[in-house]
Amino acid sequence: MASISIRNLTKRYGNFTVIPDLNLEIADHEFVVFVGPSGCGKSTLLRIIAGLEPISGGDLYIGDKRVNGVQAAQRDIAMVFQDYALYPHMRVYDNMSFALELRGTPKAEIDARVKRAAALLHIEPYLDRKPKELSGGQRQRVAMGRAIVRNPKAFLFDEPLSNLDAKLRGQVRAEIKALSQQLKTTMVFVTHDQIEAMTMADRIVVLQSGAIQQYDTPETVYERPANQFVAGFIGSPAMNFFAVEWHDDCAILSQGGTAVPVDGETASSLRRAGNALLGIRPEHFTVATNAADGIAIEVKLVEPLGSDTLIHFDLAGISAIARIDPSLRPKVGDRLALRPQPGKTHLFDATNGQVLR
Amino acid sequence: MNDAANTDRWIRWLNTVQLVLAGIIIMAPTVWMVLSSFKPSFEVTAYPPTLVFTPTLENYAELTKTTPFLSYALNSLIVTVGSTSLGLLFGIPAAFAVSWTRITWPAILTLAARMAPGTLFLLPWYVMFRQIGMIGSYTALILSHAVITLPIVIWVLLPSFDAIPRSVFEAAQVDGCSVTRILWRIAMPLVASGVAVSAILAFVFSWNYFLFALVLSNGDTKTLIAAAFNFIGEGSTQWGALMAAATLIALPPLVLAALVQRWLVSGLTLGAVKG
Numbered sequence: 001m002a003s004i005s006i007r008n009l010t011k012r013y014g015n016f017t018v019i020p021d022l023n024l025e026i027a028d029h030e031f032v033v034f035v036g037p038s039g040c041g042k043s044t045l046l047r048i049i050a051g052l053e054p055i056s057g058g059d060l061y062i063g064d065k066r067v068n069g070v071q072a073a074q075r076d077i078a079m080v081f082q083d084y085a086l087y088p089h090m091r092v093y094d095n096m097s098f099a100l101e102l103r104g105t106p107k108a109e110i111d112a113r114v115k116r117a118a119a120l121l122h123i124e125p126y127l128d129r130k131p132k133e134l135s136g137g138q139r140q141r142v143a144m145g146r147a148i149v150r151n152p153k154a155f156l157f158d159e160p161l162s163n164l165d166a167k168l169r170g171q172v173r174a175e176i177k178a179l180s181q182q183l184k185t186t187m188v189f190v191t192h193d194q195i196e197a198m199t200m201a202d203r204i205v206v207l208q209s210g211a212i213q214q215y216d217t218p219e220t221v222y223e224r225p226a227n228q229f230v231a232g233f234i235g236s237p238a239m240n241f242f243a244v245e246w247h248d249d250c251a252i253l254s255q256g257g258t259a260v261p262v263d264g265e266t267a268s269s270l271r272r273a274g275n276a277l278l279g280i281r282p283e284h285f286t287v288a289t290n291a292a293d294g295i296a297i298e299v300k301l302v303e304p305l306g307s308d309t310l311i312h313f314d315l316a317g318i319s320a321i322a323r324i325d326p327s328l329r330p331k332v333g334d335r336l337a338l339r340p341q342p343g344k345t346h347l348f349d350a351t352n353g354q355v356l357r
Numbered sequence: 358m359n360d361a362a363n364t365d366r367w368i369r370w371l372n373t374v375q376l377v378l379a380g381i382i383i384m385a386p387t388v389w390m391v392l393s394s395f396k397p398s399f400e401v402t403a404y405p406p407t408l409v410f411t412p413t414l415e416n417y418a419e420l421t422k423t424t425p426f427l428s429y430a431l432n433s434l435i436v437t438v439g440s441t442s443l444g445l446l447f448g449i450p451a452a453f454a455v456s457w458t459r460i461t462w463p464a465i466l467t468l469a470a471r472m473a474p475g476t477l478f479l480l481p482w483y484v485m486f487r488q489i490g491m492i493g494s495y496t497a498l499i500l501s502h503a504v505i506t507l508p509i510v511i512w513v514l515l516p517s518f519d520a521i522p523r524s525v526f527e528a529a530q531v532d533g534c535s536v537t538r539i540l541w542r543i544a545m546p547l548v549a550s551g552v553a554v555s556a557i558l559a560f561v562f563s564w565n566y567f568l569f570a571l572v573l574s575n576g577d578t579k580t581l582i583a584a585a586f587n588f589i590g591e592g593s594t595q596w597g598a599l600m601a602a603a604t605l606i607a608l609p610p611l612v613l614a615a616l617v618q619r620w621l622v623s624g625l626t627l628g629a630v631k632g
Contacts, residue, residue, distance in 0.1 A: 050527075050531055051530070051531075052527050052530065052531070071530070072527075072530040072531050073530055073531070073532075073533045073534060073535060074533075075531075077531060078531065079527075079528065079531045081524040081527070081528060082524070083522060083524050085522065085524035085525045085527065085528035086525075086528075087525060087528070087529070087543060088525070088547060089546040089547055098529075098532055098542075099532035099533050102532060102533040102534060102538070103533060146528075146532075150532075
């Protein structure tokens with residue numbers, strides 16, 4: 001078990017810089033999730049920690065040891081791959097015992113550790129099977145078992161749930177989280193799925209173009225996004241953004257001039273900035289009973305989800321979404337008045353996207 | 358529906374005709390060789406060729422009487438097994454290294470060497486081996502035949518190694534394997550059928566290779582195929598004995614190929630489709 005420290009790390013492929021200058025501290029026992037769109041450098045960063053990619057500049061520490069030039073084999077890190085990467089010619093038992101065997105662990109201890117991990121992951125009946133005789137979910141568990149038996153300094157997960165169907169993904173996600181609480185080991189998990197990030201992480205690293213946009217707890221990343229990118233990336237459906245101005249002591253939409261009811265904090269920030277981007281999550285709209293208290297919209301599309309209903313509408317030239325109570329039973333063409341919930345709006349600098357407080 | 362069934366039937370029929378024609382073209386010389394080896398010597402060159410004849414073993418008797426056939430066969434075996442082993446010893450790690458590093462020029466270089474006419478190597482080798490007193494040695498023959506076996510091993514195994522997902526190797530690295538260990542513990546078991554196929558192909562090509570053995574061997578190390586050349590004399594070729602020798606020479610590769618034909622096809626197409 002160990003902390004991971006990344007200092008001024010750069011990664012280049014020829015003239016192409018994937019990670020320009022990255023600093024990150026992952027505490028011992030912490031479950032950190034790297035999240036970001038495709039090509040943001042999250043998998044590269046994970047592979048650098050694993051020792052599968054060389055570092056172009058900067059330093060990487062695992063525990064107190066600088067591991068820049070240390071081979072993957074010597075880092076004492078376990079990794080679960082997206083395609084599980086099980087050894088096809090070995091039985092499940094041998095897949096799990098292989099790393100211990102390489103380290104010269106006594107046979108009795110190997111056996112005990114494999115059986116303990118198999119029990120933990122409910123894969124005991126499959127120990128004599130080859131990977132091709134297992135389902136996707138079972139293979140996923142074996143891949144985790146292979147990592148667990150080693151008792152490594154840290155676990156790395158590279159999008160391990162992306163090959164599973166939706167139901168199984170949810171189940172394994174919960175299992176990994178439970179496992180992390182049981183094992184109390186440093187875990188780094190890469191995903192492009194923000195639900196995985198939100199539900200599993202102690203802290204989330206939101207990456208874009210190889211740079212950390214925000215590194216904080218899931219609650220903070222959701223409630224207080226550092227910039228427009230994070231605000232738009234975390235949350236599903238994504239946050240709506242409207243260009244707004246401060247005009248005649250009132251917040252108005254830049255296009256159309258409709259007044260937007262905002263809380264005091266947002267109003268004072270907008271007053272200082274003059275104009276900005278107003279961010280409102282779909283779930284933070286309320287349907288106003290009195291039309292004068294909200295923004296008038298016309299429902300363009302209705303998506304009933306059971307627990308909620310999503311309504312699509314156009315506002316100030318923007319296609320926006322609101323999540324509303326399904327008992328309202330909205331229909332296409334209905335005219336509603338939406339009101340942002342007080343304290344739930346976000347204001348971003350119109351030029352650089354940074355949050356305005 | 359009926360049209361589709363008719364078209365299918367026609368395609369199947371055309372395929373069969375094509376295969377039969379190809380089989381006849383490929384097999385005719387072999388059948389002619391085998392039949393001729395059992396004909397009395399005066400009938401071998403008869404024109405038109407006789408299809409009905411009384412089979413005789415006189416050509417085989419002549420062959421064993423006039424030549425140390427078993428000794429030549431042993432020479433062939435030593436050279437073939439030696440060069441196949443050498444090809445595997447260097448070809449397996451070479452193919453793995455090319456697949457691992459994605460640096461393909463060494464493999465292309467070996468292929469170019471294989472494509473080049475044998476005579477290109479013959480003179481330099483003859484001079485080199487003569488200067489170090491190795492003309493007529495098994496070592497010279499085995500080393501020269503490695504030019505045949507090495508590219509075969511590399512090029513048959515390359516797609517097999519390429520077909521193994523990269524992440525399997527990376528998982529082994531993270532598990533604590535060195536590159537050498539990854540080759541022996543992870544990659545080798547996964548390409549075992551490819552190794553067998555490359556070994557068989559290397560064996561067959563080396564066994565059948567004529568030119569190097571003709572020039573670099575001596576009376577003690579002459580291989581079967583070079584010895585068979587002795588039956589072709591100026592004006593008086595012993596066709597019957599030559600056919601008997603050719604039949605016996607062709608036997609081991611044919612038997613080998615027949616025994617493992619299913620494996621051979623799957624091994625050769627390995628890596629073509631990832632599954």
